[in-house]
Every structure is written in C-alpha cells, then in structure tokens.
Amino acid sequence: MEEIKGRVGSESKHVLMVPYQSQGHINPLLNFSKRLSSKGVRVTIVISIFISKSMHRLTSTTLPDSIQFETISDGYDQGGFAKVDSIATSLSRFEAIGTKNLRELIQKYDSSDHPINCIVYDPVLPWALDAAKEFGLLGAAFFTQMCGVNYIYYNVYHGLLKLPISSTTPLSFPGFPLLELKDMPSFVNDPSSYPAYLELIMNQYINIHKADFMLVNSFYKLEDQVVDTMSELLTIGPTVPSFHLDKRVPNDTGNDLNVHQLDSSAIGWLKTKPPGSVVYVSFGSMVSMNPEQMEQIALGLKGSGFNFLWVITGLEKKKLSPELFDEMCEGGKGLVVNWIHQLEVLSNQAIGCFITHCGWNSTIEAMSLGVPLVAMPQWTDQPTVAKFIEDVWKVGLRVKANENGIMKREEIEFCLRQVMEKDIGKELRINAKNWREMAIEAVSEGGTSDNNINEFVKNIAIGLN
C-alpha cells in the first residue's frame, strides 16, 4: 500500500474516543489521541461528568487544540466509581445513558464543520461500536491491555479454552511461555470470583466483527508472534499496535489527566537521594490491597533498608497501622504520597526499581524508561503481564506468593536486593533499556507502530468500502 507522507487528507477527519472511565483506560487513549493529532487528525475524547469534575490537568504540558473533550453522563455524576454498587449495574447504566448521549454527540457534530468519521472505543463498551454503525461511521476497537491477554480472552469467548480450567499441566499458546494457572488473568483463573468482570471482558467480542479496525496498546516486537496469530483470527482491518512513547520523555508522553491531585513533594525529595537508590512503589488506580499484604510490603521495604517512594491513594492508607507507617518512613527513608506524575518519577535518576502490580500502563511506562521491575501482580491481566516481565522480556523478578496468595516480606526483600544490588539487577536494567530502544524505533518515523498509525489515518481519511 502507498505510504502516507505527512498529513494527506487527514485534516478534515475527526475521531471520537470513548474510553472506559478509569485512569488506566483513559491514559492509553489519550496517548493515542496525541499520535493521531500529530498526524493532523482532530480528536474528541469523551469523559464522564464525574471524571471531568475530579480531573486534574498537568500544567507542565499542554494538549494541542486539535484534542478536545466532551463530557457525558455515565449515570454516576455525583459519586463516580465510589457510588457503584455492582460492576454489572454500573455497566448497564452506562450503556443505557451512554448510548443516548453518544448518539446526541454524533448528531451535534454532524451539523458542525467537523462531523465525526470514526469512533475509537474501549471494547469493554461494545455499545459505542453499535452507535458508530447506526450512524454509518467507522469503528475501531482499542484494546488497552497487552495483545497476549486479549488472545487468552478471545480463546475463552470462542470456547477454545474452557472454564474453569481443569488441567494441571501448564497451558501452551503460540508466542507464550508455558502458562500455569497462577499466570492466567484472574478472571480466567478464578471465574467464579469475578463473574461480572468476566462478562465485561467476554462482551468485548460480541460485536467485534462489525469493527473496521483493531488497535492494541503494544508494539510489534514486544509480542510479535501473538500479534501475528491475533491478526489472523480477527481479520477486521489492520492490527495497529500503538505503543506510545517518544524520545522526549517524560513530558511528551505525560499522562495529562489525573483523577487525583498530584503531590508535588516527590520530585524535590528524590533530588536528595543518590542515583539508583530509591524503590518506587505503586499499585495503579484500582487495586484494593489486602491489609495483610500492605503490611508485608511495609515490612519488606523497612527490612530492605532501601529508600522508597510509595503511592498510596485515599483510604488505602488506613490499612497500615500508624506505628508501622511512622517506623518505615523514619529518618527520611521513605515518602508516602497520594498521587504523582509517574512518568516523571520513573525517569528520575534516583529510581533504582519499581515495585508494581503489573498494570499494563505501568509496565510499558517502566520499560519505556528502562526501569527494572519487582512484580507483585494482584488481579485482572496482571499475573499474565508478570509472567512476560520475568520470563519473556526479562525486565523484572516476580515475588513468590505463599499458599494463601500473600507475598511475604522475606520474598519482597529478597527480590529487592536482587534487583537493586546484584548482577541480575544490572542485566534486567540493560534488558529494559533495550526494550526502550525497540519501543522508540517502533514509534519513530517508519517504525512498525508509526506505519500502522499512518495506515489507520489513511484509512479513515479515504474511508473504507
């Protein structure tokens, strides 16, 4: 196919982004919006009223004028996620209210100078694709998680992988290391504990045959075989891995919207610490930690003696006793913050490693900045990501859990020492830096992701038949 140079015909094109309304799902769509905007495409991102009210914009970066926001109700305008009684109810409420709002939005733009051509939607909101098709628009499913995890879910949806998994022998999929049950996404490993989430995930595929494109927040070399297999299964237009990273990190890839107020003390504090001496700890925006597990982390950090910066949001702090809290932070060893600019922190030279829940965004952000990981997966896609972190990309060590699923302080301390002090830590850091280089290559001009994005832009510019 003829290669797109610059912005041929894309100026008049307008994409509506419909993310699932949580930080971990908004960030990748926002980054993708920036890529599209740099190719001359106008983008409007749909945010719920509650999120828009609680959102904090980064002042260090400004979004281009070609990226705008529209707010719609998701049925929880006053309390947001905190008011959600059950995930199933919240999703059907969002579907009913969201579909109506989305239709109105499409109609509003229809009579403007910038009618919408394409809806890019999070596949956990399949009704957004139905709305696109109702109005004859192009629809692109944007999977925010790694391609491998989507491949597993796809197999479950089509009955190729039957739940509950009865086999005790490790499972084999093309392009994967052998997966034990503990490496499977939690909704698959333990379906009866998460019926509503499993349904949400399965619903991603109910109408996907109507989508014109499938986009995945990854890049080719990271999951080449899986991407090839997936592209054969879902032949619905080009698979467009779109890992977002630029040479000018962190600001260029900054996560401009934050659902919590940023704590500005972290960067000043990091400046007082020697290079590579600080353990950064964060479990993303959704994990609700078992208090026993919190305590083990606190004890592990304290026992290790390393400096640490730990993001603990809101009520989660209450899970630690005030005595332990004071003890672990004693002597300026540790700083606990509510929310930080993660990319800025990860790119700070004081950071030696990252204790992460292996949320997909956190994982690729760390790899994009060459930071080695200590993996403590909690749920959803995270166990599978942890498996790849340790055995495929070799950028981190996974903390072993005991028979009750708790990762004990001794195990945490052991992994921290390995990554912070031993030769293996150096190797992990080198590997992470290599992945960073490959990611930069993928998104640079002529790279796999850049070409795929050009292809996508070209297709929305000329329209698909």
Ligand code: UDX
């Ligand atoms: C959720 C799921 O849990 C995750 O597994 C899935 O892959 C995406 O959706 P979340 O748990 O929030 O996401 O984790 P993650 O994917 O890592 O996203 C968190 C985002 O918040 C990252 O982009 C990170 O940079 C940002 N963040 C986190 C901050 O900006 N500041 C912080 O203090 C902590």
